[in-house]
Amino acid sequence: MTDTTSRAASPTLDEVAVLAGVSRATVSRVVNDSPKVSPEARQAVLSAVAQLRYVPNRMARSLVTRRTDTVALVLNEPNTQVFSDPFFASIVRGVSATLADTDLNLVLLTAQDEREQEKIGRYARQGHVDGVILMSVHSDDPLPDILEEAGIPLVLCGRPFDDRAVAYVDADNRGGAREAAAYLAASGRRRIATITGPLDMIAGVDRLAGYQAGLAAAGQEVRADLLAEGDFTEVGGARAMAALLERAPDLDAVFVASDPMAVGALRALREAGRRVPEDVAVVGFDDAAVAERCDPPLTTVAQPLTDMTPLLTELLLRQIEGVGEQAESRVCRTHLVRRASA
Amino acid sequence: MTDTTSRAASPTLDEVAVLAGVSRATVSRVVNDSPKVSPEARQAVLSAVAQLRYVPNRMARSLVTRRTDTVALVLNEPNTQVFSDPFFASIVRGVSATLADTDLNLVLLTAQDEREQEKIGRYARQGHVDGVILMSVHSDDPLPDILEEAGIPLVLCGRPFDDRAVAYVDADNRGGAREAAAYLAASGRRRIATITGPLDMIAGVDRLAGYQAGLAAAGQEVRADLLAEGDFTEVGGARAMAALLERAPDLDAVFVASDPMAVGALRALREAGRRVPEDVAVVGFDDAAVAERCDPPLTTVAQPLTDMTPLLTELLLRQIEGVGEQAESRVCRTHLVRRASA
DNA sequence: CGGGGGCGTGAGAACGCTCTCACGGCCGTG
DNA sequence: CACGGCCGTGAGAGCGTTCTCACGCCCCCG
Known part of the structure; x- marks a missing residue:
């Protein structure tokens, strides 16, 4: 009766075994509920487990099974603003919900710079996780290479830049953007600008390509002065919109490659005294929650998130x-949600 | 030469030892850079490590050291909207940056419901992490108890409801709110309303208490019809503001317990045709980035995040x-940032 | 020139678990 | 009544580390 407060010192399998009057192997069988255990033995073990508050040591288990039952979702994003992007939140929430029904654990890893990326690479190579979902891949990210070389199961959220054989899930960014541009053209707009995402991200590139394809299909010229690069943030969107207005005051529509940026663009337009949609029509991308409640409500290209997150984990x-x-991949269809802004 | 593509099968310590012509123990010493190794041996080991691309197996290491060199930051938040709250993003970023200089890994864990909370509790008890930082604690959260009982080092971001002996770091929510209310009173406002945070969170409770104390100190009555409960989200803030306007059309100021809610309140006021600050003065809480760029720029109580995050990890x-x-705790001073809204 | 004291090294026992294998006991069948 | 088969069980060998010891070696001092 020397210690009661100190030293929790988690009980081990054999302590349970001794208490239950069986062997270590039998306890192990019960814990991993193998069918090959007699009801009496199982009962004895279970009550011993309960009494000692036994929790299996994952490190020991993983050492032999070579499984950790943990997967990582990596948010690979230097831009801290983007971090609170509702798109991230949706993916995280979706993946987390999908995994909740399994016995897999989900951990989120964030990297703001290359040093942190390497730390994550090390973390994964050391065997902390069974697999990785990688979000927000920039063109120069070392992580895909590191993980692939280490042979760690990997799924990208967004298709890779090169045509490497890696599994990914993506929205049809090109198709969605094309539809948005075509829609603006069809509604009579003739000077359709665009605010792109960062062009070192595939979503930025693909949405720009779609915009260009949409204009071309409508027989409209793609003008360089109608293009401004944003960074997927609200502030960036406002800045790009202001630049656009200065450079091409005659624009009458703008396709914005993300909803947070579109909100910023809306604000810049209001400050410049332009009416939406009368003077300038605006179409966003994402169909984030904010699209519904901004002023005016935003016409936007909806990403099929409810399809994408289960696919990602699957x-x-x-x-x-x-x-x-x-390595198997999937591209999910988008669709245009018409509201008041265009 | 049977396999070259298949079976990565990470090399082990003794494979390195054999290649370097030393014992396992020496390799271990080099890897953990112990000083007691001769330069030649060290060199031999290092090149063997490089050649085999050896990475130590963390599971095996943790099994004996009982350390994982990983800490978890738990976002304990059922409300998915709140997930993209800039406050969370700031804390995550801050803690992550502080830890980047150490050899500790940071993992984020999120729980949307009780089931996921228990999963996190299990995860921690199984020995995946050396310690936990817990954010967004609601009054009925089981996690603090689970972790405490399991003897896992724990720091709360926000003080606990009961006076339990647990380490925490918090802003002086009460003091900040009192200053905000006093400021509004001092500038001549006589019907000062408040939109509170969720009252099952200590920050919500404390900011309300501060508001009440500020009014009382100014000799103003605390009216029940001037109080509406929000949920720290923009949508919730707008809804609460609308309710307030209906219930007490004569209000001339409102203290809003978070900036996202204040943005919503601003929108609701605009829609109701009230001018800010002429008709209604608005003060927020957080000093989030959005406070600076909303219309009008928001007077708000700044949380000392740059103090809090290093403290949390420390x-x-x-x-x-x-x-x-x-268990040691700290409360950090807030200060009022005056902008145009009040 | 002999003996003590570092210093670098290696042998081997843990750490807590899983899993293979062999062994008794019971059944059913020949 | 003997025998093969199955079922529940336990003994023991790993899994890849770390860490404690003990052991040579060389240097310095007496």
Whole structure:
């Protein structure tokens, strides 16, 4: 009776075994509920487990099983503003919800700079996780290479820049943007500008390409002065809009590559005294919650997030289970949500 | 030469040892850079490590050291909207930056419901992390109890409801709110309303108490019809503001317990045709980035985030290192940032 | 020239778990 | 009544580290 407060010192499998009057192996079987245990033995073990508040040591278990039952969702984003982007929140929430039904744990890892990216690479290579979902991939990210080389199951959220054989899930950014541009052209707009995402991200590139394709299909010229690069943030969107207005005061529409940027653009337009949609029509991308409640409500290209997040985890799990499986990818359709801004 | 593509099968310590022509122990010493190794041996080991691309297996290491060199930051938030609150993003970023200089890894864990909270509790008890920083604690959260009982080092971001002996870091919510209310009273406002945070969170409770104290100190009555409960989101703030306007059309000021809510309140006021600050003065709380760029720019109570995040990690590290240390806590001063809204 | 004291090294026992294997006991069948 | 098979169980060998010891070696001092 020397210690009661100190030294929690988690009980081990054999302590449970001794208390239950069985062998370590039997306790292990009960804990991993193997069917090959007699009801009496199982009962004895269970009450011993309860009495000692036994929790299996994951490190010991992982050491032999080579599984951690943990997957990582990596937010690879230097721009801190973007961090509170509702798109991230939706993905995180969706993946987390999908995984909640399994016995897998989800951890979020964030990297603001290359040093932190390498730290994450190390973390993964050391065997902390069974697989990785990688978001917000920039063109110069080292992480995909590191993980691939280490043979860690990997799914990208957004298609990779090069045509590497890696699994990914993406929205049809090009198609969605094309539809948005075509829609603006069809509604009579003739000087359709665009605020792009960062062009070192594939979503930025693809949405720009879609915009250009949409204009071309409508027989409109793609003018360089109608293009401004944003960074997916509200502030960036406002700044780009202001630049656009100065450079091309005659624009009558703008396709903005994300909703947070579109909100910023809306603000810049208001400050410049332009009416939306009368003077300038605005179409966003994402269909974030904010699109519904901004002024005016935003016409926007909806990303099929409810399809994408289950797919993301499904593809990862399949890679973790199946050893020699082929990397499989999926592109999800978008659709235009018409509201008041265009 | 049977396999070259397949089976990465990470090399182990003894494979390195064999290649370097030394013992396992020596390799271990080099890897953990112990000083007691001859330069030649060290060199041999290092090149063997490089050649085999050896990475130590964390599970095996943790099994014996009982350390994981990982800490968790838990976002305990059922309300998905709040998830993209800039306050969270700031804390995450701050803690992450502080930890970047150490060899500790940071993982983010999110819980949307009780089931996920228990999953996180299990995760921690299984020995995945050396310590936990817990954010966004609601009054009925089971996690603090679970972690405390399991003896896992824990720091709360925000003081606990009961006076339990747990380390925490908090802003002086009460003092900040009192200053805000006093400021509004001093500038001649006579019907000062408030939009509170969720009252199952200590920040919500404390900011309300501060508001009441500020009014009382100014000799003003605390009217029940001037109080509306929000949920720290923009939408919630707008809704609460609308309710307030309906209930007490004569209000001439409002203290809003968070900046996102204040943005919503601003919108509701605009829609109701009230001018800010002429008709209604508005003061927020947080000094989030959005406070600077909303219309009009928001007078708000600044939280000392740059003090709080290093403190958070420091207190946790001290608990992880020092075995028998007393739980130590800190409250950081706020200050009022005057802009145009009040 | 002999003995003590570092210093670098290696052998081997943990750490807590899983998993293979072999072994008794019971059943059903020949 | 003997025998093969199955089922529940336990003994023991790992999994890849760290860490404690003990052991040579060389240097310095007496």
